[in-house]
Amino acid sequence: MTVLTDLTLKAALDGLASKSFSAEELTRAHVAAVEAARPLNAFILETPDKAVDMAKASDARRARGEAGRLDGAPLGIKDLFCTEGVRTTACSKILGDFKPTYESTVTANLWRDGAVMLGKLNLDEFAMGSSNETSAFGPVVNPWKIDRELTPGGSSGGSAAAVAAGLCLGATATDTGGSIRQPASFTGTVGIKPTYGRCSRWGIVAFASSLDQAGPIARTVEDAAILMTSMAGHDVKDSTSLDVEVPDFSQFVGKSVKGLRIGIPKQYRVDGMPAEIEKLWEQGIAWLKEAGCEIVEVSLPHTKYALPAYYIIAPAEASSNLARYDGMRYGLRVEGANLTETYENSRAAGFGEEVKRRILIGTYVLSAGYYDAYYLKALKVRRRIADDFDQAFGKVDALLTPTAPSAAFGLGENADDPLAMYLNDIFTVTVNLAGLPGMSLPGGLDAQGLPLGLQLIGRPLDEGTLFSLGGAIEKAADFQAKPAKWW
Amino acid sequence: MRGARRYLHSMSETTNTKLIRGRTGDWEIVLGLEVHAQVASNAKLFSGAAVGAGAEPNSQVSLVDAAMPGMLPVINRRCVEQAVRTGLGLKAQINLKSRFDRKNYFYPDLPQGYQISQFKDPVVGEGEVIVERDDGSTFVVGIERLHLEQDAGKSLHDQDPNATYVDLNRAGTALMEIVSKPHMRSSEEAAAYVKKLRTILIYLGTCDGDMEKGNLRADVNVSVCRPGGHDRFRETGSFSHLGTRCEIKNVNSFRYIQQAIEYEARRQIEILEDGGSINQETRLFDPGKGETRSMRSKEEAHDYRYFPDPDLLPLELDPAWVKAIEDSLPELPDAKKARLQSQYGLSAYDAGVLIIEQDKADFYELAARGRDAKLTSNWVTNELAAKLSASHQDFADSPIGPGAIAELVTLIEQGVISSKIAKDVFERMWAGEGAPGDIVEKQGLTQMSDTGELEAIIDKLIAENPGQAAAVKDKPQAIGWFVGQVMKATGGKGNPGVVNGLLRGKLGLG
Amino acid sequence: MAIDAATVRKVARLARIAEPEDRLEPLAREISGILAWIEQLEEVDTDGVEPMTTSVAATLPMREDVVTEGGDPAKVLANAPKAAKDFFVVPKVVE
Ligand SMILES: [Mg+2]
Numbered sequence A: 001m002t003v004l005t006d007l008t009l010k011a012a013l014d015g016l017a018s019k020s021f022s023a024e025e026l027t028r029a030h031v032a033a034v035e036a037a038r039p040l041n042a043f044i045l046e047t048p049d050k051a052v053d054m055a056k057a058s059d060a061r062r063a064r065g066e067a068g069r070l071d072g073a074p075l076g077i078k079d080l081f082c083t084e085g086v087r088t089t090a091c092s093k094i095l096g097d098f099k100p101t102y103e104s105t106v107t108a109n110l111w112r113d114g115a116v117m118l119g120k121l122n123l124d125e126f127a128m129g130s131s132n133e134t135s136a137f138g139p140v141v142n143p144w145k146i147d148r149e150l151t152p153g154g155s156s157g158g159s160a161a162a163v164a165a166g167l168c169l170g171a172t173a174t175d176t177g178g179s180i181r182q183p184a185s186f187t188g189t190v191g192i193k194p195t196y197g198r199c200s201r202w203g204i205v206a207f208a209s210s211l212d213q214a215g216p217i218a219r220t221v222e223d224a225a226i227l228m229t230s231m232a233g234h235d236v237k238d239s240t241s242l243d244v245e246v247p248d249f250s251q252f253v254g255k256s257v258k259g260l261r262i263g264i265p266k267q268y269r270v271d272g273m274p275a276e277i278e279k280l281w282e283q284g285i286a287w288l289k290e291a292g293c294e295i296v297e298v299s300l301p302h303t304k305y306a307l308p309a310y311y312i313i314a315p316a317e318a319s320s321n322l323a324r325y326d327g328m329r330y331g332l333r334v335e336g337a338n339l340t341e342t343y344e345n346s347r348a349a350g351f352g353e354e355v356k357r358r359i360l361i362g363t364y365v366l367s368a369g370y371y372d373a374y375y376l377k378a379l380k381v382r383r384r385i386a387d388d389f390d391q392a393f394g395k396v397d398a399l400l401t402p403t404a405p406s407a408a409f410g411l412g413e414n415a416d417d418p419l420a421m422y423l424n425d426i427f428t429v430t431v432n433l434a435g436l437p438g439m440s441l442p443g444g445l446d447a448q449g450l451p452l453g454l455q456l457i458g459r460p461l462d463e464g465t466l467f468s469l470g471g472a473i474e475k476a477a478d479f480q481a482k483p484a485k486w487w
Numbered sequence B: 001m002r003g004a005r006r007y008l009h010s011m012s013e014t015t016n017t018k019l020i021r022g023r024t025g026d027w028e029i030v031l032g033l034e035v036h037a038q039v040a041s042n043a044k045l046f047s048g049a050a051v052g053a054g055a056e057p058n059s060q061v062s063l064v065d066a067a068m069p070g071m072l073p074v075i076n077r078r079c080v081e082q083a084v085r086t087g088l089g090l091k092a093q094i095n096l097k098s099r100f101d102r103k104n105y106f107y108p109d110l111p112q113g114y115q116i117s118q119f120k121d122p123v124v125g126e127g128e129v130i131v132e133r134d135d136g137s138t139f140v141v142g143i144e145r146l147h148l149e150q151d152a153g154k155s156l157h158d159q160d161p162n163a164t165y166v167d168l169n170r171a172g173t174a175l176m177e178i179v180s181k182p183h184m185r186s187s188e189e190a191a192a193y194v195k196k197l198r199t200i201l202i203y204l205g206t207c208d209g210d211m212e213k214g215n216l217r218a219d220v221n222v223s224v225c226r227p228g229g230h231d232r233f234r235e236t237g238s239f240s241h242l243g244t245r246c247e248i249k250n251v252n253s254f255r256y257i258q259q260a261i262e263y264e265a266r267r268q269i270e271i272l273e274d275g276g277s278i279n280q281e282t283r284l285f286d287p288g289k290g291e292t293r294s295m296r297s298k299e300e301a302h303d304y305r306y307f308p309d310p311d312l313l314p315l316e317l318d319p320a321w322v323k324a325i326e327d328s329l330p331e332l333p334d335a336k337k338a339r340l341q342s343q344y345g346l347s348a349y350d351a352g353v354l355i356i357e358q359d360k361a362d363f364y365e366l367a368a369r370g371r372d373a374k375l376t377s378n379w380v381t382n383e384l385a386a387k388l389s390a391s392h393q394d395f396a397d398s399p400i401g402p403g404a405i406a407e408l409v410t411l412i413e414q415g416v417i418s419s420k421i422a423k424d425v426f427e428r429m430w431a432g433e434g435a436p437g438d439i440v441e442k443q444g445l446t447q448m449s450d451t452g453e454l455e456a457i458i459d460k461l462i463a464e465n466p467g468q469a470a471a472v473k474d475k476p477q478a479i480g481w482f483v484g485q486v487m488k489a490t491g492g493k494g495n496p497g498v499v500n501g502l503l504r505g506k507l508g509l510g
Numbered sequence C: 001m002a003i004d005a006a007t008v009r010k011v012a013r014l015a016r017i018a019e020p021e022d023r024l025e026p027l028a029r030e031i032s033g034i035l036a037w038i039e040q041l042e043e044v045d046t047d048g049v050e051p052m053t054t055s056v057a058a059t060l061p062m063r064e065d066v067v068t069e070g071g072d073p074a075k076v077l078a079n080a081p082k083a084a085k086d087f088f089v090v091p092k093v094v095e
């Protein structure tokens, strides 16, 4: 008998199409898995009734021959996406019991195509973090466990953990500095941050507007491609949304990569990087060579400045984006003796320590006398970083790098050192600054038995090539490992 | 870009210095204005909610205006077009590339916690406004820039003793902030500038100019300096020649603008004469007390942390679009004034009075066609304007139409009625008694030009007053007495020209 | 640039976040550490480099001047901590 929660999204959609099982059966199996996995703390809001209702409606559509691309597929939704009538918190106390009266464009696209919502997934508060430990709902536990409990990464820790643990067939996620790719790497899943502007930001709680981008986390490259095809699309409600056609990305999976030139950026060989990651990278290069790719060394000289630039730009934008959480129109209000105190009390009680720290840094770098030295400088460095990629893409079709400088680490291990935590995004953040598509997919396990990810970086709007290359690596790596069920 | 920094006007048309006498000597006022004009549009600057006052609270609010999580701004094309149109009307440079910045501060009627505005790169650059003074002379006020920005919501403080009520209907409405150079020198000049600017906006159709509703309001920057300071500033461009300025926020009537300036200038002079110095600060005008006072709450730690709004991309204008807007501009006040002068032979003063309201000028032109231009102008700008203003009506909805005024003027021109009778006819027209011709006929107000009838009256007068008649020979101006008597006898209907001619003949004055 | 407790107090005020006095010093130390690390950006030659505010190589799209939203105060006020007569109710603002 097939275990419905072990299926890939593709296999599940095929099973639904061939009427091997119903959407309701598929959904109930996942609802049960979600309930059983509460120790992971991946879901912070389960919506089983809604899920079953949606599944029944899906079965009815399929019976009428009206099934959409994702019809009947149970998904998890990162709690950064506003969902109509369903509490949306960004995992912050400041939003309280906020129930949007509207649906984000990305999730609306998924429901349009027939997907089923299982509930809302945990994340770092306002997507600020790399370990899911800043969540007001407590950290997510990585289903991959060794001698101790590990982080699934962040900020999309709930999304990655839920997909890795078989709680949903795929999940929405967002990536501002690596928040899709690093958790994917830590959990042996596939995550893609598309080109900035591919997915509408409308209805997604903003962190840093010029960097935020939604994307899927899934168990296979093909599943990620199927989800991306639904999530992406031009949206007139987002001025930064790109008015371009969305291809069926799954077509690219399995396409030959022969003759593609793959750049290996030498600056990604950083001091103190574990040998196993270096080894995995070499392995990835070998796989692509075998698949007929040409390997070219490239230089991205400003790579080391990406993180510091990011830690000016992202907090600056966040300090302004989060000003609306003021206790006046929605969310938490803690009354003080006067208006100013009410603002200050509400925001002090509502925001966690990391969010406050970033708001303070962002406020500082924008304030009079510091704007040029910090913010403007960072924007110029950002241009340098983007130019580096432009130059590299004159010579190569895509880049291959490790996703993260380490495997999943223990909960609490970096919690006291913000800088150590920030370094998690060292390989991913450049992609956000330049607005490029980036994919992480599992390459293998380290000596402890923990998954390690490889990252593919593409030209703007060239997600297709990433799906082809991802498919080639996936096939060569034949990554079958799954976390042992301990929860 | 349009290279339009054209200062066409000679020095004789620059501003007038009006000195204020202090205890320690004379002072001059220097004024620069930031006018906020609500853009005439259906929807808001960045959302699809309706614009307009008077609706139920929070009924014209989109999710964007309420700054719900994840909401994003999308700019309204019409608002950009209106800003460009206004820029062209101010003979200003249109910046084909501009951008939007966020101005960050906390206030309950500012839902986003920032106002989207244009700080660094505004859509419109330098331009100019030619302003008429009350005496008909003109001066030029330089425009520094015009930018687009969002309005805030409304805070109501009188609904509850312990709380403020917030209505976001106005939040997100498009404003044009029009920043002048510090080129005005008296409260009268400042008011005249706002009046002219308002006229231009109404001609352009980019703002309804309704100051009572706050759709046009001014922030007035006031400073004082010793005589000559402003001239040196104009020569060198260096603000060091000017005093420290205070900004009086949101003054929304011509009268208040003048009162606020008068008060503020006096206040600053007193401080300076007492050996103090002026704090650059934001002040509020209290119309009840006729005073300005410091806005401490806003002053405290204002650091707006402007930065480019990452939710918006650079605003780039297609030059062909700008050209099309330029080609669609209506005849503007200055052009109309020049045309009224040349076409109708009106004085600059009369033309200036007519053009200040577009409806008045249009009314005039309809009435004046083929008639005495000056006479028509007087009837429009004096008699009718006074009636309308007393009854709070506009030329657009005048109960007496241009056709009726034209008829009245024609009756005067043809000598059917005298100017004096015309006033009576006009009163009856205003009272709704009908067309002037009908009134004249019904009331028998036609001028007496029948020489036979008049001769009989005159002969009788001379016969009854031989002494007076004799005196006229030595003192010709005494003829006036006879004219008066004839008019009395005819009930004012005697044609003055005919009466004069007959009298001169009969009294032997040749 | 190292920042001190007074600067943290000022910045927290600007950001409308109440920070207790005993948090100012530790925050100043943390933020100074981060700023010191950030300052390696000074090594990058950015003379004549155009600041990059977005990665989108397009210009601002515009919407038509049509009313498409509003007319539903209940929706606007649905999550309000305090509301009365369709107004948001906030602490007394003193001008
Ligand atoms: Mg101002």
Ligand SMILES: [Zn+2]
Residues within 6 Å of the ligand: B036, B149, B177
């Ligand atoms: Zn303004």
